[in-house]
């Protein structure tokens with residue numbers, strides 16, 4: 001059955017024999033089981049996603065591209081519940097082998113304000129563990145997805161918002177917003193997977209500068225350093241540009257594409273897979289430092305006073 005899947009969206013069709021050889025080579029190279037490998041195979045069916053109030057998934061039947069819209073007002077603060085909804089949506093997309101996904105937001109001026117500060121301030125360890133583990137899951141699923149991904153950044157994307165965008169393969173942003181990883185400004189140490197996504201997007205030197213300074217870039221400056229790929233005047237255009245990016249893969253073998261993506265990102269993914277508990281422990285001990293808690297508390301107050 002594995003070998004009979006037909007790549008209907010491309011003009012590229014591997015014969016059964018070629019697929020057998022390819023399957024063997026790929027699974028040997030990455031020590032994968034066929035069950036895992038099947039997830040990389042071409043997109044053949046589309047679905048309508050069950051409604052979740054926090055994440056809306058809209059699959060275009062014709063193009064096979066899903067628009068995944070975060071919908072947690074007012075600023076798409078990334079809470080445990082939002083991460084759970086995203087994790088589930090990513091599973092559904094993977095299982096239904098869509099041709100590509102575009103991540104965007106229903107908030108008019110904010111893509112995502114990053115981690116919900118209420119999860120970070122005076123946290124309960126049990127809930128925070130679930131929160132952090134689901135956050136890791138979302139990154140592993142988004143960064144390591146078999147389908148191509150793009151972000152239509154229709155508003156501000158500080159911290160975790162930027163992080164979601166750089167876990168995708170392509171970014172189109174609307175003008176006059178801010179994007180960047182400002183964690184150090186909150187006294188928070190960027191975790192291993194955030195550093196990996198940043199290094200995969202901009203040069204190592206820019207990543208170091210951006211992370212240590214906690215810089216928030218304007219849309220124009222983000223383009224200059226390669227943090228985003230294009231600017232589009234408003235959201236609909238940003239989605240269109242993302243669709244154009246994803247459409248380029250129509251003429252590329254989806255097996256070759258996803259294998260290549262996976263092999264380029266494998267090291268980063270394994271790095272987190274191998275230290276998930278340690279990553280949590282490091283973040284937790286940093287987070288509960290009284291000075292960090294005070295900084296987060298003061299920051300939340302300053303946002304409310306605005």
Ligand SMILES: CCC=CCC/C=C/CC(=O)SCCNC(=O)CCNC(=O)[C@H](O)C(C)(C)COP(=O)(O)OP(=O)(O)OC[C@H]1O[C@@H](n2cnc3c(N)ncnc32)[C@H](O)[C@@H]1OP(=O)(O)O
Nearest residue numbers: 077113114115116117156158159160183188190191303304
């Ligand atoms: C640690 C390294 C880590 C891991 C991976 C990535 C993790 C990063 C850590 C984080 O993500 S920490 C979160 C960092 N986020 C920020 O610094 C952004 C803070 N927010 C803003 O700068 C602004 O809100 C905005 C530019 C995103 C939007 O501005 P505006 O449209 O003017 O809205 P308001 O500022 O009035 O906010 C409306 C409302 O929402 C509350 N809020 C804003 N951000 C957050 C948030 N991250 N978590 C929870 N709540 C947030 C804000 O307090 C307002 O609440 P009201 O009750 O006053 O309506």
